[in-house]
Amino acid sequence: MRVSLGRWLLPVYAVLALLFLMVPIVYTFIFSFNDSQKSNITWRGFTFDKWLNVCNVQNGAVCEAFGNSLIIGASATVAATALGTMIAIAIVRYRFRFRSKVSLLLFLPMATPEVVLGAGLAAQFLSVGVPKDIVTIILAHTMFCISFVVVTVKARVASLDPALEEAGRDLYGSPGQVFLRITFPLLLPGILAAALLSFALSFDDFIITNFNSGAVTTFPKYIYISASRGIPAEANVVASAVFILALVIVVSAQVSSAARAKRLAKSG
Amino acid sequence: MAFAAFATTTSEAEQVPRRKSPVALLLLLPGILYLVLFFLTPLISLLLTSFQAPSEFGDIGQYTYAFRWENYLQVVTDYLPHILRSFGFALIATVLALVFSYPLAYFIGVTARPWPLAQSLMLVLVIAPFFISFLLRTLAWKQILSDESFIITSLKAVALMAPDAHFTGTPAAVIFGLTYNFIPFMTLPLYTTLERLDLRYLEAASDLYAHPVEVFRKVTIPLSMPGIVAGTLLTFIPAAGDYVNASRDFLGGPDSQMIGNVIEANFLVLQNYPAAAALSIILMSVILIIVSIYVKRAGTEELL
Numbered sequence: 001m002r003v004s005l006g007r008w009l010l011p012v013y014a015v016l017a018l019l020f021l022m023v024p025i026v027y028t029f030i031f032s033f034n035d036s037q038k039s040n041i042t043w044r045g046f047t048f049d050k051w052l053n054v055c056n057v058q059n060g061a062v063c064e065a066f067g068n069s070l071i072i073g074a075s076a077t078v079a080a081t082a083l084g085t086m087i088a089i090a091i092v093r094y095r096f097r098f099r100s101k102v103s104l105l106l107f108l109p110m111a112t113p114e115v116v117l118g119a120g121l122a123a124q125f126l127s128v129g130v131p132k133d134i135v136t137i138i139l140a141h142t143m144f145c146i147s148f149v150v151v152t153v154k155a156r157v158a159s160l161d162p163a164l165e166e167a168g169r170d171l172y173g174s175p176g177q178v179f180l181r182i183t184f185p186l187l188l189p190g191i192l193a194a195a196l197l198s199f200a201l202s203f204d205d206f207i208i209t210n211f212n213s214g215a216v217t218t219f220p221k222y223i224y225i226s227a228s229r230g231i232p233a234e235a236n237v238v239a240s241a242v243f244i245l246a247l248v249i250v251v252s253a254q255v256s257s258a259a260r261a262k263r264l265a266k267s268g
Numbered sequence: 269m270a271f272a273a274f275a276t277t278t279s280e281a282e283q284v285p286r287r288k289s290p291v292a293l294l295l296l297l298p299g300i301l302y303l304v305l306f307f308l309t310p311l312i313s314l315l316l317t318s319f320q321a322p323s324e325f326g327d328i329g330q331y332t333y334a335f336r337w338e339n340y341l342q343v344v345t346d347y348l349p350h351i352l353r354s355f356g357f358a359l360i361a362t363v364l365a366l367v368f369s370y371p372l373a374y375f376i377g378v379t380a381r382p383w384p385l386a387q388s389l390m391l392v393l394v395i396a397p398f399f400i401s402f403l404l405r406t407l408a409w410k411q412i413l414s415d416e417s418f419i420i421t422s423l424k425a426v427a428l429m430a431p432d433a434h435f436t437g438t439p440a441a442v443i444f445g446l447t448y449n450f451i452p453f454m455t456l457p458l459y460t461t462l463e464r465l466d467l468r469y470l471e472a473a474s475d476l477y478a479h480p481v482e483v484f485r486k487v488t489i490p491l492s493m494p495g496i497v498a499g500t501l502l503t504f505i506p507a508a509g510d511y512v513n514a515s516r517d518f519l520g521g522p523d524s525q526m527i528g529n530v531i532e533a534n535f536l537v538l539q540n541y542p543a544a545a546a547l548s549i550i551l552m553s554v555i556l557i558i559v560s561i562y563v564k565r566a567g568t569e570e571l572l
Contacts (some may be wrong), residue, residue, distance in 0.1 A: 243400040
C-alpha cells in the first residue's frame, strides 16, 4: 500500500506543480480575447478584435513599445553574442594572464542584482552627461547579456574536437579558412542558443531598462507604467503571440534534437 | 536564465588550455573592455555617488562629489525595515521555491529518465513562464488573487480567510509572487544535477539497509548539493533586489516595500541619487558577503 501510494505521489505532484506554473500564462492568454474596455480586469465576453487590431489601441502605444523591444533585443543580441563568443573561445583555447580576474569579471554581473546594475549605469550616464534614450538601453542590455553568452558558448567550445581543426590545417587550410569552414559551423548551435538566450533576457528585462530608458518605452516598461490605470487587452495579445512563437521554437528544437538522437542511436 | 550555466559548469572539469598567443588578447579585449566600461566603472561611479553631498545651491537633483559617509547612516536609519524585509522575503521565497522545486526536479530528472522526450517537454513547461512577460505574469496573479476573485471569495466562504482580509498588497502576496517568478531558476539547476545522479549510490545505500528517508538525507541531498547551491543563489539574488512584485501596482502594499522600491523611488522620482546609490551599495555588499560565506560552507567554490 505504501509503495503504490509513494509511486503515485510524485507524478501527481509533478503534474499539479506544472499546472500551477501555467496558471498566469493561461490567464494572460484567455484575457487577450476579452472584449474589454479601458482596463482588462473583468470578463466581458469573447472577441478576436484585440488580436486583429493590436496596434489601434492608445495610438499604437503597445506596438511602438513592442517595436522598441525588438530593436533593442536584436541590437543587444548581436553585440553581446559577438563579444561573448570571442571571450568564450579565448577562455577555452588560450592561456593568458589574469585568468581568474577575467572569470570574476564575467561572473559578477550575473551575481549582481539588476537594480544595482541599473542604478550604477544610470549614475554613470548621469555623471558623464549622456542623455538616456534607446542607445543607453542597448548599451545596458549588451552588458548583462555578455556573461550569459560566454557561459553558453564556452560549453560548446570545450566539447569541440581539436582534431577536426588540425585536419583542416593539415589539408593546408589557412587559419581564416579553418575558422570559417570548420570552427564556426561547429560552434554555431552554441552561438545560436546564446543569441536566443540574450534576446529573451533583453526582451523581458524591465529593471535595468527602467533606470536607463529616459522617455523611451519598451514592452515591459509599458506594462509597468500602465499597471496603475489598467493594461489593455492588446498587451495580452502581444505577450501571448510572443509566448506561442517562443514555445514553437523551443518545442521544435527539442523534438528535432530528440529525433536526431534516435536516428544516431539507430545508425550507430 | 543562468541556471544551465551555473549548474553545468560546476561539475565540468576545466579543460587546460594549451596555447599562449596574442590572438587571445585580441579576442578578450573588446568584451573585457566593454565590461570594464559598462559594469565595473558604473559600480565605481555608484560608490562615488553614494558619498555625494547636496550642491550648495540646494537644487533638487544636483550633487557635488564629497565624502559624506553619513549618507549611509541616513539610509540605514530611514530604510532599515525595507532592507531587512528584502532579505527576509528573499530568504522565505528561496526556501519555498526549493521545497516546491525539489520533488518536481526529482520527478523530471530521475523518475522520468526512461522517457527523454517527456523529460524535455516537461522542462519546456518549467521554463514556459519565461516566454511570457514577467510583469504580465505578476499582474495575472494580482487579478487571480484579488479580493473579488473566485479563489479569495471561496476561501472566505469556507472561513479559511477572515471576511475583511486581503491577500494582494500583503507581505504574503509579495513572497508568493517572488516564489512563483523565481521557481524556474530553482528547478533547472536542480534538474541538471539530479538528471546526472548515479542511482547506483541510492541502491547501495538501501542494500546497506538504510531507511529511504536516510538514503534521501545522506545520499541524494549531498549529491545534489551543486544544484541546490546554484538554484538558491539564482533565486535569492534576484529576489532580494526585485521591486516589481513589491510595487503597489503589482502585489505589494505600503507595509511590504522592499529595498528595490526605495532605490527606484530615490533614483527616478525623488532624484536623491546619493541615497539610491548608498542603498545599492549596501544591497550588493550584503549579497556578496552572504554568497561568499554560503558558497564556502556548501563547498562548491568553482561556480564559473
